[in-house]
Structures are given as structure tokens and as C-alpha cells.
Amino acid sequence: MPEMNTSSLPDLIFTILFFFMIVTTMREVTLKVKFVVPAGTELEKLEKKSAVSFIYVGPPTDQLRAQFGSSTRIQLNDRYAEPSEVMDFIYQERQSMSDQTAQVVSIKADQRTQMGYITDIKEVLRKSWALKVNYSSTRRN
Amino acid sequence: MAKKKRKVPGLNASSTADISFILLIFFLITTSMDTDMGLARRLPQPPEDEEIKQELKIKERNVMEVRINSEGYLWVKDGTASSYVDIRDLRARAKQFIQNENNLSVLPEKHPINIDLLGVCALTDKHVISVQTDRATPYNTYFQVQNELVAAYNELRDELAKQKFGRVYAALSDEQKVAVRTYYPQKISEAEPKVYGGN
Numbered sequence: 001m002p003e004m005n006t007s008s009l010p011d012l013i014f015t016i017l018f019f020f021m022i023v024t025t026m027r028e029v030t031l032k033v034k035f036v037v038p039a040g041t042e043l044e045k046l047e048k049k050s051a052v053s054f055i056y057v058g059p060p061t062d063q064l065r066a067q068f069g070s071s072t073r074i075q076l077n078d079r080y081a082e083p084s085e086v087m088d089f090i091y092q093e094r095q096s097m098s099d100q101t102a103q104v105v106s107i108k109a110d111q112r113t114q115m116g117y118i119t120d121i122k123e124v125l126r127k128s129w130a131l132k133v134n135y136s137s138t139r140r141n
Numbered sequence: 142m143a144k145k146k147r148k149v150p151g152l153n154a155s156s157t158a159d160i161s162f163i164l165l166i167f168f169l170i171t172t173s174m175d176t177d178m179g180l181a182r183r184l185p186q187p188p189e190d191e192e193i194k195q196e197l198k199i200k201e202r203n204v205m206e207v208r209i210n211s212e213g214y215l216w217v218k219d220g221t222a223s224s225y226v227d228i229r230d231l232r233a234r235a236k237q238f239i240q241n242e243n244n245l246s247v248l249p250e251k252h253p254i255n256i257d258l259l260g261v262c263a264l265t266d267k268h269v270i271s272v273q274t275d276r277a278t279p280y281n282t283y284f285q286v287q288n289e290l291v292a293a294y295n296e297l298r299d300e301l302a303k304q305k306f307g308r309v310y311a312a313l314s315d316e317q318k319v320a321v322r323t324y325y326p327q328k329i330s331e332a333e334p335k336v337y338g339g340n
Contacts (some may be wrong), residue, residue: 006155006198015162016165040180043178114278131185
């Protein structure tokens, strides 16, 4: 039986690899809060992924609830934080960006979050001149 | 002695496939494909004393207040009326306010302004929609209100674009978009939240 010619197999796999490298993004953090984002109609895509900083707001995940309770928490990077720590986080993120004026902050918050938390974050964002925000949401018809 | 043609031994590439497979699997695991969408908003600049003075100068007819209480009910006040409003009626109300089609004296005042491509138009360029929330307002309600207000602007821009250029706003050229944006500038202000009515 003649052997199949597999010399083009690496090229094939490399093509798939490059495809995935381009269309996907590195998974940012392990989530410690649980959230269902609201649904909206007038959405825009987050364009430059490298210029986006994420802030997660919601109650702790089921595994962490026993330890941290079920009240709303703010997550920055891999840990829980207070609203006052947001400013440092924003500055830190900004340092690592090539185009610092393009910084966008994506707020991924749970639908049922009370506005107080969001407002606190917004106030800090204003003070740290991170004025472009994006309220993360899913599409609804 | 005749030269023998030397053969270059081929590199054994049979493991390249395995290597690239490993890389592929690594990227599959560490990356995510979800495209992030969201409502893009611009926050006002940090407050300064001068700005507070300016805010006081806004005429009452130019302001539409949208208050969301801790239960998630909307209360809207503009020149025509002040009442509780269902979220489904907010878009129409906002459009009516921004447009002031019949040039009513209770809705935002109009100024003639020269815009490239559109000529001199009477605009309600001084209008402001102010969204006020309570600390206990559910985030979802706030989001939906923002969504409806942005939708009102987008619908107005689409209508204007169709009327003047025969295409929807998204299909316009950059200059045309600027003209339409100048005609309907997005002015949603977010005041610092107040505590009123309940906790």
C-alpha cells in the first residue's frame, strides 16, 4: 500500500494556527465575580483590544461565596478591589499601552448591580482622565 | 574521475506537524474568541469650578431631566410635561425633545448654524439630556435608559441621513457623517447621583 504524502500537513496546521492567533485574544483573567451583562441594541464593537482595560462588577462566584459573601465586588486583574484602587489600576494599564489617549475602559457589570458601585467607579475614572467607557452588553433584537 | 552528483540529504520534517499541533492547541486553550460589544459612552471631564458656573447658565427649556429612582421608575421633565414615563416611551419623548420640529417655545431653542454639505440649519445645539440616578438604581435600568437615548440620536441621524443623502448614517462618507453629527450632537450629561425618595 502506498504511503500517503504528509509533507504539506505542517503547512496546513500552521495556517490554522495563524488563523487562531489572529482572530482570538488572550484570555485576560480568571473571573472571580459572576455577572450577566445587560442586553442592548445600540452597541459598538471594542476595536483595539490592546487599549482596553476591563473592570468586572458583580457578586463573588459560587465557589468563593462561602469565603467572601454575596455582596457586590469589583474585580481588577486577578483580585477584588475597592473603588479607590481603580485609579492606580487605570494608571498602571495606561503605562503599558502604546497609544495612551486611546484607552477605553470596559465595564462588565451584572444587571442587578446597584448604580452606587458603578457611579463610584465612574467618578474615579473621570478623575483619572479615562473618559472613554464601554458598558459591556449583549445584543438584543 | 567523473564528479559524482552529491545529493543533499533532506531535513527530516516529520515532527513539524506535531510541533505546530502543540502550538495550535496552546493557542486554542489560552485565547478566547468572544467579540466584546458594548454601549460606548464618553464621561465628562473632571469637575472644575468654572464648569459648575457654566452649568447654571443652561436655560430651563434646553434641559430634559431623566431621573431613575431606586425602584427603577423613570421620571422625565422637559418643557412640555413632567411625569413618570415607561421606558418604551422614552425614545419618542427624547426624539421630540432633541428635534423640536415645530419650534415650540418650551422645547430647546434653535440657532441657525452653517454646516458643510447641509447649508444653514436651525439646530437645537444647546440642549442637554441629564440622566440622574439613585445609588440603589439597578444598573440594568440605567443601561436601558442610556441605550434608548443613544437610540433616539441614532434614529434622528438616520432620518436626516436618508432625507439629505439617501442613505443610512452608517453608509455615509466621513464628511457626511461629521455633518450629520454636527446637526444632532449627542448631549447626554450624567450628574452626580442624588439621594431622593427612599434610601
